[in-house]
Amino acid sequence: MSVIKIAVLGFGIVGSGTVELFYRNRESICKKAGKELDIKYILEIRDMSDTEYTDKQTTDINDILDDDEVTIVAELIGGIKPAYSFVKSCLERGKSVVTSNKELVAEKGAELIKTAKQNNCCFYFEASAGGAIPLIRPLHQCLAGNEITSVAGILNGTTNFILTKMINDRMDFNSALKLAQELGYSEKDPVADIEGHDACRKICIIASLVFGRHVYPEYVHCEGIAKITAEDAAYAENWGGAIKLIGSVKKTSSGKILPLVRPAFVCGGNQLSNINDVFNGIMVYGDAVDEVMFYGRGAGKMPTASAVMSDIIDAAKSNGIPPVSLTWEDTADSSHIADYKDDITSFYVRTSKVSKQQIINTFGDVEFLSRNDMPADENAFITKPITERKFDVKLERFSRKILSSIRVFEQIEI
Numbered sequence: 259m260s261v262i263k264i265a266v267l268g269f270g271i272v273g274s275g276t277v278e279l280f281y282r283n284r285e286s287i288c289k290k291a292g293k294e295l296d297i298k299y300i301l302e303i304r305d306m307s308d309t310e311y312t313d314k315q316t317t318d319i320n321d322i323l324d325d326d327e328v329t330i331v332a333e334l335i336g337g338i339k340p341a342y343s344f345v346k347s348c349l350e351r352g353k354s355v356v357t358s359n360k361e362l363v364a365e366k367g368a369e370l371i372k373t374a375k376q377n378n379c380c381f382y383f384e385a386s387a388g389g390a391i392p393l394i395r396p397l398h399q400c401l402a403g404n405e406i407t408s409v410a411g412i413l414n415g416t417t418n419f420i421l422t423k424m425i426n427d428r429m430d431f432n433s434a435l436k437l438a439q440e441l442g443y444s445e446k447d448p449v450a451d452i453e454g455h456d457a458c459r460k461i462c463i464i465a466s467l468v469f470g471r472h473v474y475p476e477y478v479h480c481e482g483i484a485k486i487t488a489e490d491a492a493y494a495e496n497w498g499g500a501i502k503l504i505g506s507v508k509k510t511s512s513g514k515i516l517p518l519v520r521p522a523f524v525c526g527g528n529q530l531s532n533i534n535d536v537f538n539g540i541m542v543y544g545d546a547v548d549e550v551m552f553y554g555r556g557a558g559k560m561p562t563a564s565a566v567m568s569d570i571i572d573a574a575k576s577n578g579i580p581p582v583s584l585t586w587e588d589t590a591d592s593s594h595i596a597d598y599k600d601d602i603t604s605f606y607v608r609t610s611k612v613s614k615q616q617i618i619n620t621f622g623d624v625e626f627l628s629r630n631d632m633p634a635d636e637n638a639f640i641t642k643p644i645t646e647r648k649f650d651v652k653l654e655r656f657s658r659k660i661l662s663s664i665r666v667f668e669q670i671e672i
């Protein structure tokens with residue numbers, strides 16, 4: 259039996275994890291693929307002489323492109339440059355590509371899926387959203403019988419880890435971030451995690467797949483966790499919930515879709531409020547299933563390698579025929595995206611030197627919150643559901659007296 263040769267691009271956290279996992283479980287992986295597989299190349303510019311894979315190292319992508327024996331390429335470099343040109347060239351040569359690269363799929367997914375089809379090979383990206391969690395395949399295969407109306411969840415392991423450490427262990431933000439970096443959870447530039455860009459890329463991929471038209475990151479309103487304070491977290495806890503960075507997309511009554519990334523107060527009755535540490539949790543709502551939830555490690559070396567390996571096995575089984583359901587159309591505009599300012603939601607607000615009466619006069623019926631050691635001149639409350647546009651106008655009246663305002667995650671109505 260001829261051996262399918264794999265090239266791994268990048269020997270960082272995910273790349274080294276993928277190689278390690280392959281050789282740890284090679285026998286069962288090949289059995290599941292129904293074919294003999296081996297890694298022929300590892301493309302890496304850093305010195306690999308202290309690893310056991312030094313004989314596989316190349317620093318030149320042309321070695322891989324020109325080698326007809328290589329039919330599967332795992333792109334685990336991350337970012338757009340040079341990953342995009344490497345992936346595109348591999349697909350153009352008919353080599354199937356699997357990737358964990360969220361940025362690449364969110365920016366170039368529609369184009370790369372098309373390139374793969376044109377060249378009778380596959381482009382897979384299970385590891386690009388949800389880390390170890392099987393999510394992409396269930397969305398386009400197991401749930402294919404449903405009209406999916408909404409997907410919402412915790413999509414970034416690093417920020418969930420930081421929020422958990424800050425709240426449960428009273429760790430300061432920078433120490434929690436440093437620990438997340440040491441554990442290999444964060445992006446090379448952790449700003450992408452903190453500012454929500456990583457979660458945004460993931461919701462773009464999910465939204466594109468579920469609703470069939472490419473959602474580019476610039477179409478998505480995105481807020482990160484940088485402004486969340488320990489005081490806000492204490493109010494959320496006393497309220498019986500937690501603050502989580504939520505990425506979501508839903509179909510609106512106008513027929514458009516609304517993708518959004520923002521920190522949110524999540525009530526204790528919602529399962530997402532109990533997802534801690536590096537774990538991700540994703541709820542999918544469909545007309546037949548009602549709701550299903552996916553849970554697992556959202557980042558890290560071996561969990562991500564697990565998802566990459568599932569794609570390598572599928573690529574080996576595919577014979578170059580991509581699944582018809584793993585696709586979406588490209589788009590030249592954002593006419594399919596609703597304006598988040600029209601979305602109706604409740605808001606948590608924390609004020610200084612604003613009386614309860616002033617708050618009631620402006621926002622009407624609200625739920626006042628409390629926390630330990632609450633300053634006498636501080637008030638925190640949750641509004642009734644309101645459009646963000648109207649909320650902004652009301653909030654403007656208190657201008658500099660607003661210490662924080664955070665959306666409340668609404669339980670999805672089926």
Ligand code: HSE
Pocket residue numbers: 360386388389413414415416417443444445451456556557558
């Ligand atoms: N930095 C990402 C996260 C890695 O923390 O979720 C996994 O995509």
